[in-house]
Amino acid sequence: MVMLLFVTYQLWWTNIRAHQQANGAANNLQKKWDENGGDDRDPGTFSPGQGFAIIYIPKLDVKAPIAEGIDKHKVLDRGMVGHYGKSPLKTAMPWDKKGNFALAGHRNTHGEPFRYINRLKPGDEIVVETQSRYYTYAMKSILPQTSPSNTGVIKPVPPGSGFTEPGRYITLTTCTPEFTSTYRMILWGKMVEERPRSKGKPDALVE
Numbered sequence: 001m002v003m004l005l006f007v008t009y010q011l012w013w014t015n016i017r018a019h020q021q022a023n024g025a026a027n028n029l030q031k032k033w034d035e036n037g038g039d040d041r042d043p044g045t046f047s048p049g050q051g052f053a054i055i056y057i058p059k060l061d062v063k064a065p066i067a068e069g070i071d072k073h074k075v076l077d078r079g080m081v082g083h084y085g086k087s088p089l090k091t092a093m094p095w096d097k098k099g100n101f102a103l104a105g106h107r108n109t110h111g112e113p114f115r116y117i118n119r120l121k122p123g124d125e126i127v128v129e130t131q132s133r134y135y136t137y138a139m140k141s142i143l144p145q146t147s148p149s150n151t152g153v154i155k156p157v158p159p160g161s162g163f164t165e166p167g168r169y170i171t172l173t174t175c176t177p178e179f180t181s182t183y184r185m186i187l188w189g190k191m192v193e194e195r196p197r198s199k200g201k202p203d204a205l206v207e
Helices: 002-036
Strands: 051-057 062-068 081-083 099-104 125-129 133-146 168-176 183-196
Antiparallel strands (some): 051 062, 051 125, 081 099, 168 183
């Protein structure tokens, strides 16, 4: 009975709770942006666990806040997606002119925002919304399995991604196989549009 309750908690309740927290954080961010407007801030001003953007994966019906850092308890277990923003795993921000915006998210439980990223195909859109802009990326390639120690996947020009020169890229990382953390699955995309929020949503978010 105890094991059954634990499994129910892990597979069901953690998702319910994480979705509530993530939706609340995303809605609060958008409300604050609408009220204050302005430009994006320097990444150094963000605190660990602080939400600063929202990620959308339209094909998968994913909407989740992005927070600074990849701490399991402060970020990932709250249904948020974490930005690799601290040395030695520090990566770019979307508004940087060149670099790799690298993110981590749960594949199972706690909101599981990256559960189905393996279903994405080249050209599928990933959108990041910040205080002042929308950044749209097109999925480029996927690495189904690699070691957690392979930090090269979040380099400015990641080996194996298909990119051969500096650009504006996004990397999504998550655990694999499902319900384990033995390996990592990696997905790469390239920015195809930068759009001010004042001009409305990008086509990828318009039904």
